[in-house]
Amino acid sequence: MKKMNWLKWPLEHYPITLLIVVILFVLGIYGMYVMPKDEFPHATIRQGVVVAVYPGATSEEVEQQVARPLERYLFTYGEVNREKTTTTSQNGMCIVMVKLNDDVNNKDEVWSKIKHGLNTFKPQLPSGVLAIVVNDDFGNTSALLISIESDQRSYRELKQYSDDLSDRLRRIPSVANVKLFGEQKEQISLYVDRQRLQAYGIGQQMLFSRLQAQGITTMSGSISDDDQQIPIHIETM
Structure with a gap:
């Protein structure tokens, strides 16, 4: 019977038990109304992506000449979590997944500082690096x-x-x-009728020269490997 002693007191003091239940019920209703609610609650996303574009370079060249220097530079910022930051090198570009430390609250200020620093750092990379793009808008x-x-x-x-x-x-x-x-x-496709051109005394080279004079951009081929195909364009001056 000792095991049932914990039920004895509430039953013997029924008014007090009922009062406690009513108080808890009222507090629950009050908490439901005062509890903050937000359809889109604020969440601090401490991740970002830094992409360096180096056209024509192999994955090994990208890793040695771009990825490693870029990673070392990013690690100079104390807000960057080195253990959770990863780098991927591939033909023509490298991708750095940057993770900020958990104690960073003002991520916008940190990313603004990193973006400004990367603009200063870019001249230290090979001249073939076209751009360093930062995307921190994951939230x-x-x-x-x-x-x-x-x-x-x-x-x-x-x-x-x-x-x-x-x-x-x-x-x-x-x-x-x-x-x-x-x-x-939009694009404009030209289909040439050779017989009509000959009838008007217009050669294909003359037609092509006139189109070039209007600023047409022509594709002169492409370079392909196992991962991608890069078109080669010749722009008229």
């Missing part, structure tokens, strides 16, 4: 996806509608960012 999520399509409008008109809609959405104070996806690029 933003898409809240609304809007699709624009039409069977009667051209891609140019749809692009104009999309731009107009984007401009209107950006005026809304609660909208942080607007991005467009799926934009169709």
Whole structure:
């Protein structure tokens, strides 16, 4: 019977037990109303990506000439977590997944400092390195996806509608960012009728020269390996 002693006191002091239950119930309702609520709660994302583009370089060249110096430079910042920062080298680029320390609260200030420092550091890399791109905007999520399509409008008109809609959405104070996806690029395809050219006394070389004079960009081939294919373009001056 000793095991049931813990039930004896609440049963014998029923009014006190009921009062405690009522107090806990009231506190629960009060806490439900005063507890902070947020549809999009703030979360500090302490990760970012640094990408260095080095066209034409092999993965070994990228690692030796770009990835290692870049990694050493990033580690000069005390806010960067060395153990959780990883680097991947591949043909033409290297990708550094940067993780900040858990005690970093103002990540925007840290990333602003890193971006400014990378602009100063870039001249120390080979001249073939085109750019160092930093992306630290991992905390933003898409809240609304809007699709624009039409069977009667051209891609140019749809692009104009999309731009107009984007401009209107950006005026809304609660909208942080607007991005467009799926934009169709325009191109002009020329199909030459050789017999007609000969009838008008126009050679293909003359036609090509006239097009070049208008600023046309021609593709002169490509360089390919196991990982990627890089087109070669010749731009007219």
